[in-house]
Amino acid sequence: MSLDASANSAPERAPLPLGLVVAGGFVGLWVLVALFAPWIAPYDPNAVDIVHALQAPSAEHWFGTDQVGRDVFSRVLFGAQIDLLMCLAGVLPPLIIGTTVGLVSGYYGGFIDTVLMRLYDLTAAFPFFVLVLAIVGVLGPGLLNFFIALAFVAWITYARLVRAEVMAVRGSEYVQAAKCLGFSDRVTLFRHVLPNAFGPVIAYAVSDAVLVMLAGASFGFLGMGAQPPLAEWGVMIADGTRFLRQAWWICTFPGLAAISLGLGLIFLGDGLTHLSRQRAAA
Known part of the structure; x- marks a missing residue:
């Protein structure tokens, strides 16, 4: 009886929201596509075949061919590698830098906190895309310089x-208890403070990946990001706009791929945000 009572009284973990599971599965599917693109793609994404240029979608070329005869379906698959890499490389460095600075600033306050707030105010005074575009314009076009510009700007947020x-958590009882037990500041920060403050940050990072991907596609479209002949969705869309009337498929399919991955990341970020708020309320 006591075992049954204890089992009945044990709190049950709430199931994950369906939207979060679906969005996570959809993003995971794109990750698998990117990982296995060399085995899934029927053609070399950069193989030029002028004889078969601007062919409409068919059984041989599911998404048609572009202006130099490259298979659009294969380029869309390989483009997932570049765009997911942009999401990771564009989010991870600002996340690490910003988390470290914010952790120290929020825990200790004082001079570091004052400097951080002034840096944030200075950065927020300029539109995000304008500031990133200015940095890339100084450093030169290319993915590496795009990532450097993002790290320089996005860590503030x-x-x-x-x-x-x-x-919000530094005054909690468990933090005070850790201090009373004689734990060092490093242990207190990384074992007690950061795990309880990191949930909303992860949720924001997933949502921010959408902005990074769209920014990368936009910069590729402008010729400031990934450079041809690299199979990147923004570059493919930019190439296809010149042939929109006669070969709509060149920019349509990479555009749909970017939209689908972006929507998946948006719903995944919203689901993680909702989940973190539920657990914080509990």
């Missing part, structure tokens, strides 16, 4: 978000 979460 992560730092401010982590700072707010840390300030």
Whole structure:
């Protein structure tokens, strides 16, 4: 009886929201496509075949061919590698830098906190895309310089978000108990403060990946990001706009791929945000 009573009284973990599971599965599917693109793609994405240029979608070329005869379906598959890499490389460095600075700033306050807030105010005074475009314009076009510009600009937002979460939990009982037990600041920060403040940050990072992907596609469209002949969705869309009337498929399919991955990341970020709020309320 006591075992049954204890089992009945044990709190049950709430199931994951259906939308979060579906969005996670959809994004995971794109990750698998990117990983296995060399085995899935029927053609070399950069193989030029002028004889078969601008062919409409068919059984031989599911998404048609572009202006130099490259298979659009194969390029869309390989483009998933580049765009997911942009999501990872464009989010991870700002996340690490911003989390470190925000953790120290929110926990200690003082001079570091003051400098951080002034940096945030200075950065927020300029539109995000304009500032990134200016940095890429100085460094030169290319994916690496695009990532450097993102890291230089985007870490401020992560730092401010982590700072707010840390300030909300640093006065909690478990943090005070850790201090009373003699734990060092490093142990307290990384074992007690950061795990309880990191949920909203991860949710924001997933949502931010959408902006990074769209920014990368936009910069590729403008010729400031990935450079031809690299199979990147923004570059493919830019190439296809010149042939939109006679070969609509060149830019339509990479555009649909970018939209589908973006929607998956948006719903995944929303689901993680909702989940973190539920667990915080519990």
